[in-house]
Amino acid sequence: MTLLQVMNAAMAFWLALYGVQAFILTYLYLRHRSDRPTQADMTGRDWPTVAVQLPIFNERHVVERLIDAAAALDYPRERLEIQVLDDSTDDTTALAEARAAHHRARGVNVQVLHRTERNGFKAGALAAGLTQTDAEFLAIFDADFVPSPHFLRRVIPYLVDRPDVGMLQTRWTHLNEQYSAFTRAQSLALDAHFVVEQTGRNRSGLLINFNGSGGVWRRQAVISAGGWQADTMTEDMDLSYRAQLAGWKSLYLPDVEAPAELPPQIDAFKRQQARWAQGSTQCLRKLGPQLLRSDLRLSQKLAALLHIASYFTHPLMLGVLLLSLPLIWSGRSLQIPLAVLIFVSMAPPVLYTVAQRALHDDWPRRILYLPLIVLIGTGIAWSTSRAVWQGIIRRGGVFARTPKFCLEGRQGCWADSIYRLRPDWTIIGEAVLALYAVAGIVLAALRGSYGAIPFLALYAGGFGLVAALGLGQWLMPRQRVRLRSAGRPAAALP
Numbered sequence: 001m002t003l004l005q006v007m008n009a010a011m012a013f014w015l016a017l018y019g020v021q022a023f024i025l026t027y028l029y030l031r032h033r034s035d036r037p038t039q040a041d042m043t044g045r046d047w048p049t050v051a052v053q054l055p056i057f058n059e060r061h062v063v064e065r066l067i068d069a070a071a072a073l074d075y076p077r078e079r080l081e082i083q084v085l086d087d088s089t090d091d092t093t094a095l096a097e098a099r100a101a102h103h104r105a106r107g108v109n110v111q112v113l114h115r116t117e118r119n120g121f122k123a124g125a126l127a128a129g130l131t132q133t134d135a136e137f138l139a140i141f142d143a144d145f146v147p148s149p150h151f152l153r154r155v156i157p158y159l160v161d162r163p164d165v166g167m168l169q170t171r172w173t174h175l176n177e178q179y180s181a182f183t184r185a186q187s188l189a190l191d192a193h194f195v196v197e198q199t200g201r202n203r204s205g206l207l208i209n210f211n212g213s214g215g216v217w218r219r220q221a222v223i224s225a226g227g228w229q230a231d232t233m234t235e236d237m238d239l240s241y242r243a244q245l246a247g248w249k250s251l252y253l254p255d256v257e258a259p260a261e262l263p264p265q266i267d268a269f270k271r272q273q274a275r276w277a278q279g280s281t282q283c284l285r286k287l288g289p290q291l292l293r294s295d296l297r298l299s300q301k302l303a304a305l306l307h308i309a310s311y312f313t314h315p316l317m318l319g320v321l322l323l324s325l326p327l328i329w330s331g332r333s334l335q336i337p338l339a340v341l342i343f344v345s346m347a348p349p350v351l352y353t354v355a356q357r358a359l360h361d362d363w364p365r366r367i368l369y370l371p372l373i374v375l376i377g378t379g380i381a382w383s384t385s386r387a388v389w390q391g392i393i394r395r396g397g398v399f400a401r402t403p404k405f406c407l408e409g410r411q412g413c414w415a416d417s418i419y420r421l422r423p424d425w426t427i428i429g430e431a432v433l434a435l436y437a438v439a440g441i442v443l444a445a446l447r448g449s450y451g452a453i454p455f456l457a458l459y460a461g462g463f464g465l466v467a468a469l470g471l472g473q474w475l476m477p478r479q480r481v482r483l484r485s486a487g488r489p490a491a492a493l494p
Helices: 003-032 063-071 092-104 121-130 151-160 181-203 219-224 235-245 266-293 298-308 310-330 335-359 363-379 381-393 426-447 450-485
Strands: 050-056 080-086 110-114 137-140 165-174 215-218 249-260
Touching (some): 003 310, 003 335, 050 063, 050 151, 063 092, 063 110, 080 092, 080 121, 121 235, 137 151, 137 219, 151 165, 151 249, 165 181, 165 219, 165 235, 181 249, 181 266, 181 335, 181 363, 215 219, 219 235, 235 298, 266 298, 266 450, 298 310, 310 381, 310 426, 335 363, 363 381, 363 450, 381 450, 426 450
Parallel strands (some): 050 080, 050 137, 080 110, 165 249
16 A cells, blocks of 8 residues: 555544444433433422523623523522623623613622623633632523523532532523524534433443533532633633543433524634634643543543544545545545445434434424535535644634524524624635545546545535535625615525
8 A cells, every 4th residue: 555545544544433433422322312310309498509600792682682581590589690791892791781780670680790801711701700609500601592491490400419510511402493504404413412422421421521501510610620711712621521530520411401593604603613623622632641541431531532532523534635636646546445434424414313303203304404514514624624723733712702693593684793704714725625626526537436426526515515605695695784774674594
């Protein structure tokens, strides 16, 4: 075998590890899906104190909805406080102050804690909020979340008689899943994570991550694990792994929902995924050695490392694509890597289908969007690979928020928002990679390497789709805004 063949095979087999992981997690979910934790009977008992923390930064569209939902929580008022952790630099602060004053007049303890400097970003805001409360438990909701009134009464009893549980996570659901084909596709990926992966991991004794929102922390766990730290872009994953390595247990409740908003704009989705990719890579650098030295079982260590390093699939995918052309040109065989990639490609459909069957009676209709999320997942590989590299070479970074637009169902319009993102230069890389894959298809057809064509078509379609969506969503909203200004309703974007 030549060096190029060895490199290609090595990357393909490394990718196969993530396919194996997906199948294992699916098996663990199916094996443990009926296992349900018990909750304490709170009859005649005092409810513990809870601080609901709402970290926000420039969220004029959703801040009032968020504060209203927090104020509507059905929990003993004398045991509840709400902290609006506000780092905003626009009129969000005034909106938050007015809404907080409204609810204080109704007897709800709501305080706006405004920072004039955004030190540490979200981690810094949460750390600052921690110093302003003595509550035993900390419930965290990002700006786009709308917790149900019964959220705290449902989850706190699971923690009361479990003093060794440091964090509790619930399942994200989607306020605007039906907004567009793009949001429907995103829901498939998130459902797979929250239904299958998190449940399979937690109920089989593997480590899980706190997802940053829609969950509850025990105050003592946060403090003993070292508190919120801003040296990674995923402060939630960082703290949750540090806490579990320090001996705290985690609890995942898939039956408790935490509704949130999906990004309607491809550039917002890319920004979100890039932040997660950079942050998880930084967590791997920071916590990988500690994981290996820990007293965890070998299976726990391996599963944790694969979990934290999950975004390495994207640079591996890029590597396989870039090597395909020289290998096809030289007439070298791609048979072994292609067989491995076929195996890997089967994992997401299985994972997504199992999750949809568990959640919805109309799952056959929902998984029709599976090809779209597969294409998008492939097409963002360029921007996430850059983020992985940033995670390797640097600590921390600028926390680029994912804009929220107050979209629910099919209602709402983000086109005229000042938070709408412009396409960045990564769209050029995506277009170039799409053309590279098309060149590979032509070359494979000329050389008779027909087995490579489906995978090259996936790359061409994925990168081409993401680039086209980025450009199209930037150009199309301008027309929608003009229609709206003429008195006609703005429709949801595709």
